[in-house]
Amino acid sequence: MENSGEIEGAVTGQDDVDRVALDAALLEALNPVAASLRARATGLPPDRMWAAEPVEVSLSVLAAWKVVDEEVRRLTAIAARTAGSYGASYERLGAAWGITRQGARKKWPDAVGKRREGSTLELFGGRAELSWDEVPGGWCWSGRGADGTDDAGRAFPTKEEAAAHAGAFLKEHAE
Numbered sequence: 001m002e003n004s005g006e007i008e009g010a011v012t013g014q015d016d017v018d019r020v021a022l023d024a025a026l027l028e029a030l031n032p033v034a035a036s037l038r039a040r041a042t043g044l045p046p047d048r049m050w051a052a053e054p055v056e057v058s059l060s061v062l063a064a065w066k067v068v069d070e071e072v073r074r075l076t077a078i079a080a081r082t083a084g085s086y087g088a089s090y091e092r093l094g095a096a097w098g099i100t101r102q103g104a105r106k107k108w109p110d111a112v113g114k115r116r117e118g119s120t121l122e123l124f125g126g127r128a129e130l131s132w133d134e135v136p137g138g139w140c141w142s143g144r145g146a147d148g149t150d151d152a153g154r155a156f157p158t159k160e161e162a163a164a165h166a167g168a169f170l171k172e173h174a175e
Contacts, residue, residue: 026068029068030061030064030065030068032046033064033067033068034049034060034061034063034064035047035049035060037060037063037064037067038052038056038057038060041060077108077111080093080104080107080108080111081108081110081111083096083111084108084111084112084113085113087138087157088111088112089101089112090102090104090105090111090112091104093108093111093112116132116139116159118130118131118132119159119163121141121143121163121166121167121170123167123170123171124145124146124170124171124173124174125145125146125170125174125175126143126144126145126146126169126170126173126174127143127144127170128141128142128143128144128163128166128167128169128170129141129142129143130159130162130163130166132159133154133155138154138155138156138157138162139155139156139157139158139159139161139162140152140153140154140155140156140162141153141156141162141163141165141166141169143166143169143170145169145170145172145173145174146170146173146174146175147173147174147175149173151169151173153165153166153169
């Protein structure tokens with residue numbers, strides 16, 4: 001879980017100046033969305049949004065926040081799936097979001113890949129099995145060369161890299 005604490009600290013340690021700047025940027029981005037939604041609902045031009053009753057303007061702003069909220073949720077799910085595709089666990093996703101591993105699994109059920117399918121290499125008279133191991137977080141191989149020598153390799157970032165190492169072992173131990 002390296003860097004998880006750094007990420008969590010950076011997010012939760014945000015100071016008031018950053019929060020004010022973020023609020024201002026979001027409100028600036030929201031106004032055109034709210035004006036557009038109000039214009040579609042009323043048929044009035046967007047520049048007339050503020051000329052309405054305060055309750056109507058407030059409801060337009062609320063509707064715009066709903067649109068923004070849905071888009072943020074969509075983009076957040078994409079970011080979680082991207083992190084998961086690079087090997088982030090639900091524990092690390094949760095730490096980045098300030099929730100538990102279980103909370104992250106519930107929030108983004110498809111973010112972390114399911115069990116990855118292994119495969120078998122038969123080369124140079126030997127055989128090697130490729131498999132994914134969650135604990136070191138990488139692809140592993142174990143094999144027996146044609147000369148009877150057994151060996152294994154652990155925690156390669158890609159299946160292809162594990163296969164290359166297994167293939168080199170099988171070639172080295174061919175009869």
